[in-house]
Amino acid sequence: MQTQLAPEYQNTPDGLAAEAILRKCVHCGFCTATCPTYQLLGDELDGPRGRIYLMKQVLEGHPPTRKTQLHLDRCTTCRNCESTCPSGVDYGHLLDIGRKLVDAKVPRPATERAVRWALKEGIPSPLFGPAMAMGQLVRPLLPTALKAKVPAKQDAGAWPNRTHSRKVLMLAGCAQPAMGPNINTATARVLDAVGIQTIVATKAGCCGAVKFHLNDQVGGKAEMRANIDAWWPHLQSGAEAIVMNASGCGVTVKEYGHILKDDPVYAEKARQISALTKDLSELLPMLAQSLQDAAPALAERIAKTAPKLVFHPPCSLQHGQKLKGGVEQHLGAMGFSIRTANNESHLCCGSAGTFSVLNPDLAYQLRDRKLGHLGAQPSEVIVSANMGCITHLQTGTPTPVRHWVEVLDAVLATA
Secondary structure, eight states: OOOOOOTTTTTSHHHHHHHHHHTTOOOOOGGGGGOHHHHHHOOGGGSHHHHHHHHHHHHTTOOOOHHHHHHHHTOOOOOHHHHHOTTOOOHHHHHHHHHHHHHHHSOOOHHHHHHHHHHHHHTTSTTHHHHHHHHHHTGGGSOHHHHTTSOOOOOOOOOOOOOOSEEEEEOOOSSHHHHOHHHHHHHHHHHHHTTEEEEOOTTOOOOSHHHHHTTOHHHHHHHHHHHHHHHHHHHHTTOOOEEESSHHHHHHHTTHHHHTTTOTTTHHHHHHHHHHEEEGGGGHHHHHHHHHHHOTTHHHHHHHHSOEEEEOOOHIIIIISOOOSHHHHHHHHTTOOEEEOSSOTTSOOSOTTTHHHHSHHHHHHHHHHHHHHHOOOTTEEEEESOHHHHHHHHTTOSSOEEEHHHHHHHHHHTO
């Protein structure tokens, strides 16, 4: 797609990056068929191709409007279009640039600014945990809409206390310790079972995604640099990887190298951090082999005692990180009965970070559509790999929704 950059964007990092991405687009529209918001709204401007045209117009000097901003806001950033695109259009990075340029020119209403500020400052804040605990305490009294955002209090269980020569770092996350603490402890226990010690760097906080995708890119980058500083001494001391059990955080940390590529101080460290970051599912082949070597009858016991699983692969896993099929394959090899949705397993569930708060009508339509396709039976458990998806899906079904590592941990605990 040929683009004539407006003078204000010529020879700027954002302009040059956007132009390079736009030139790959051939207008084919394959992306439209796999866009969740286009599926719901049927509007070309609420699909990737339409949004690309809008961003191209802005880069060429056409004044953006509130309508432009709205169509960009309604993107879930699921990146399904990237998996579909035959030309390799880097839509996610283009959208980050487009939202930044549009927000610089189109003021938001005061109420909208307040909500977005509360999200970007509140979720990564140390006060998020106490606030969530208070919400859980009075949860029965909360209005239905607010109760859906406050999961029931969860017992995290014990953190393993053994020391191992093999060590990995894990980002605790900002929302996950308060909303689903058992995910982190289950991860540590499963890794402990195969001789790997999990370390949480105390000064590492939010991965930076919340602020970055709410267009506080300066604040998001500051959080990324802080994490690099917190992790670096541990990596120099022998930690072999940074293991992420929230795929939304994982896709962001894997992009530190791209996001900080122009930072003269952090560019190289960011590149190395991204290279060392692995989703927990990438360790599954090793976990499966080690556990089966230690307990040859494990697969048989899992097949007899474990619940049947229905897996929802998060967009940040299958499209953002390009990791598709691994969870089902390797849990299946361990003896679990696991399947994916009957249809549309590639489509977003509607959680999408803060999307479900900012666009609840669309988010709940996508949730119900996803749950319908998952078709979970009373004997099954829905599993996923991202805290946001887990919480969002649970608001629409009585079927338990858990991280797959929690199910694996529970089986190992009965050994």
